Amino acid sequence: MTDVLVVADHRRGDLRDVSYELVTAGRELADETGGDLHVAVISGTVDEFADKLNREGVDAVHTVDYGEEFNHGVYTQATTQLYDELAPQYVLTPNSVNGLDYAPAVANELDLPIVTDTVALETDGETLTATREMYGGKVETTTELEGPAVVTIRGAEWPAAEGTGDAAIEAFDADIDEDALGTTVNGFEEVGGGDVDISEADVLVSVGRGIEEEENLEIIEELADALDATVSASRPIVDNGWLPKNRQVGQSGKVVTPDVYIAIGISGAVQHVAGMKGSDTIVAINTDPNAPIMDIADYAITDDLFDVVPALTEEFH
Amino acid sequence: MKILVTVKEVATVEDEFEIEGTEIADQYLGADLNEWDDYAVEEAVQLQEAGIADEVVTVTIGPEDCEQTIRQALAKGADRAIRVWDDALEGVDLLDVEAKTEILRGVVEEEDPDLVLSGVQSGDDSWGATGVSLAEDLGFEWAAVVNHLEHDLEDGIASVRRELEGGVEELTDVELPAVLTIQTGINEPRYASLRGIRQAQRKELDVQSLADVGVDEGVVDSDLELTDMYEPESESDVTVWEGSAEETAGELGDLLRDKGVAP
Ligand SMILES: Cc1cc2nc3c(=O)[nH]c(=O)nc-3n(C[C@H](O)[C@H](O)[C@H](O)COP(=O)(O)OP(=O)(O)OC[C@H]3O[C@@H](n4cnc5c(N)ncnc54)[C@H](O)[C@@H]3O)c2cc1C
Numbered sequence: 001m002t003d004v005l006v007v008a009d010h011r012r013g014d015l016r017d018v019s020y021e022l023v024t025a026g027r028e029l030a031d032e033t034g035g036d037l038h039v040a041v042i043s044g045t046v047d048e049f050a051d052k053l054n055r056e057g058v059d060a061v062h063t064v065d066y067g068e069e070f071n072h073g074v075y076t077q078a079t080t081q082l083y084d085e086l087a088p089q090y091v092l093t094p095n096s097v098n099g100l101d102y103a104p105a106v107a108n109e110l111d112l113p114i115v116t117d118t119v120a121l122e123t124d125g126e127t128l129t130a131t132r133e134m135y136g137g138k139v140e141t142t143t144e145l146e147g148p149a150v151v152t153i154r155g156a157e158w159p160a161a162e163g164t165g166d167a168a169i170e171a172f173d174a175d176i177d178e179d180a181l182g183t184t185v186n187g188f189e190e191v192g193g194g195d196v197d198i199s200e201a202d203v204l205v206s207v208g209r210g211i212e213e214e215e216n217l218e219i220i221e222e223l224a225d226a227l228d229a230t231v232s233a234s235r236p237i238v239d240n241g242w243l244p245k246n247r248q249v250g251q252s253g254k255v256v257t258p259d260v261y262i263a264i265g266i267s268g269a270v271q272h273v274a275g276m277k278g279s280d281t282i283v284a285i286n287t288d289p290n291a292p293i294m295d296i297a298d299y300a301i302t303d304d305l306f307d308v309v310p311a312l313t314e315e316f317h
Numbered sequence: 318m319k320i321l322v323t324v325k326e327v328a329t330v331e332d333e334f335e336i337e338g339t340e341i342a343d344q345y346l347g348a349d350l351n352e353w354d355d356y357a358v359e360e361a362v363q364l365q366e367a368g369i370a371d372e373v374v375t376v377t378i379g380p381e382d383c384e385q386t387i388r389q390a391l392a393k394g395a396d397r398a399i400r401v402w403d404d405a406l407e408g409v410d411l412l413d414v415e416a417k418t419e420i421l422r423g424v425v426e427e428e429d430p431d432l433v434l435s436g437v438q439s440g441d442d443s444w445g446a447t448g449v450s451l452a453e454d455l456g457f458e459w460a461a462v463v464n465h466l467e468h469d470l471e472d473g474i475a476s477v478r479r480e481l482e483g484g485v486e487e488l489t490d491v492e493l494p495a496v497l498t499i500q501t502g503i504n505e506p507r508y509a510s511l512r513g514i515r516q517a518q519r520k521e522l523d524v525q526s527l528a529d530v531g532v533d534e535g536v537v538d539s540d541l542e543l544t545d546m547y548e549p550e551s552e553s554d555v556t557v558w559e560g561s562a563e564e565t566a567g568e569l570g571d572l573l574r575d576k577g578v579a580p
Binding site for chain 2: 096101103108129132144187202226227228241245290291296303312
């Protein structure tokens with residue numbers, strides 16, 4: 001039997017969506033062999049979280065009432081202790097920024113192999129087959145492994161679990177060694193505010209690394225002016241300091257849902273797509289016909305942006 | 318203070334490529350210093366320029382071919398480099414997180430740094446796990462996805478910001494010794510100067526075998542096996558406009574007018 005332990009993700013009082021997706025992924029794996037699905041929720045208002053996580057297919061929710069916010073030391077200790085107690089075949093965590101801050105430590109501590117950023121999983125009880133991407137989504141791979149493992153899952157790849165389960169909700173008395181907690185979280189700060197809110201725009205002219213040089217941004221600004229649209233960008237443009245943080249679309253930037261999103265010289269990495277896939281109409285201008293952005297685009301021009309963008313600006317003069 | 322920076326040469330892929338078995342055929346591959354590592358190197362060099370670090374050492378696991386790439390870090394200011402390679406590593410499909418952890422631990426134990434900087438992930442296989450795994454293994458502290466580091470490091474504490482999702486940053490104090498995984502945008506990586514490039518050729522690049530770093534050849538035996546690689550099936554029903562730039566821009570212009578969003 002393959003029992004599965006999934007560890008929920010929450011921040012500042014709210015469970016994150018991926019927690020419910022983990023329940024689905026965990027249930028699917030456990031189902032292959034009729035195993036149990038255990039959910040762990042660590043820190044914060046654990047009882048309230050446990051009620052929410054008690055969705056269809058959950059056999060038990062284990063609450064660890066220690067501290068408010070994520071601390072990787074607490075998560076690592078609590079998860080390894082739950083593993084020792086429950087002996088699940090698989091430990092599933094989100095491939096979130098916090099997931100990547102403790103899952104590798106759990107794997108190392110338990111001497112288990114780790115597979116990260118999976119987008120599909122299958123098991124026959126013994127062999128796990130994990131699908132993941134390489135080269136920024138240009139190829140997919142399958143990786144097989146025998147026996148127990150720690151696995152992180154990519155957000156928004158599994159549907160959220162629904163319904164209400166009849167899970168046993170149990171307080172787990174984790175023995176947290178405070179002397180071993182070498183990091184202290186002092187607070188949070190929202191960044192990326194300022195004069196422009198790209199999430200309010202109807203049309204976004206969004207620019208990526210294909211623009212090559214800061215000076216070239218001029219043709220993007222001209223297009224945005226001609227269209228009465230707003231300029232946004234992928235991460236490298238902001239990392240380079242060419243546009244401010246409040247223009248960044250994606251996982252660590254803003255989530256946008258304009259009527260039209262024009263992606264110019266943007267490859268469509270998962271962290272970018274997380275911020276714009278809800279746009280009504282997506283247009284890609286990219287020389288690479290195989291760029292991952294093509295998978296979610298409604299319309300595409302597979303041509304040089306330095307030819308297409310000025311021609312488009314011309315259209316509206 | 319001594320800083321060790323883990324660096325890796327990553328494979329880059331051309332727009333059009335072919336897959337052979339579980340690899341992309343060689344002729345479609347290029348090589349570059351991992352984007353995230355470039356920021357990690359810059360951060361270390363800045364700490365040295367600020368008089369906080371005395372020595373910056375880079376370490377890579379890779380064959381002789383990657384030396385050109387690794388020297389880029391020396392050209393930007395790292396003092397010396399270590400490259401671990403071994404016949405046993407030749408032709409290994411997938412060097413997993415456990416193996417990288419074990420090999421790098423050997424080097425850290427030998428070098429005894431106060432701070433290890435790694436990239437958040439490597440751009441090619443994107444495991445994103447080695448830095449934290451290494452820290453745990455060493456009994457070091459750690460922080461993943463760091464986009465700001467205070468340059469004082471007093472009282473054995475590194476004050477960092479971790480970049481969470483959705484424009485939120487976590488302010489965290491990390492006890493040293495520690496491993497920090499560095500996110501892009503934390504600084505502005507410099508271009509190597511001509512003088513730097515010339516100097517880099519003379520800097521020490523020490524090649525070590527698995528035995529030299531005290532690791533058994535069995536480290537390459539992985540629980541993981543890469544069994545397939547393929548181009549993802551496109552689920553898209555994208556309409557591709559063909560023609561000259563004027564023609565395709567015209568199509569897009571019409572679309573915007575149809576949607577009523579263009580002036
Ligand atoms: C923890 C984490 C968080 C992240 N958060 C974000 C985020 O919030 N937002 C984000 O965007 N990224 C984020 N990233 C980075 C992400 O993984 C990618 O590296 C990034 O999105 C790539 O940006 P890009 O598409 O502009 O560049 P590239 O991937 O380099 O793509 C450039 C594209 O331009 C095309 N091109 C080149 N020249 C031309 C031309 N002349 N004409 C037309 N097309 C051309 C190329 O074919 C290519 O497809 C994050 C990464 C991590 C690890």
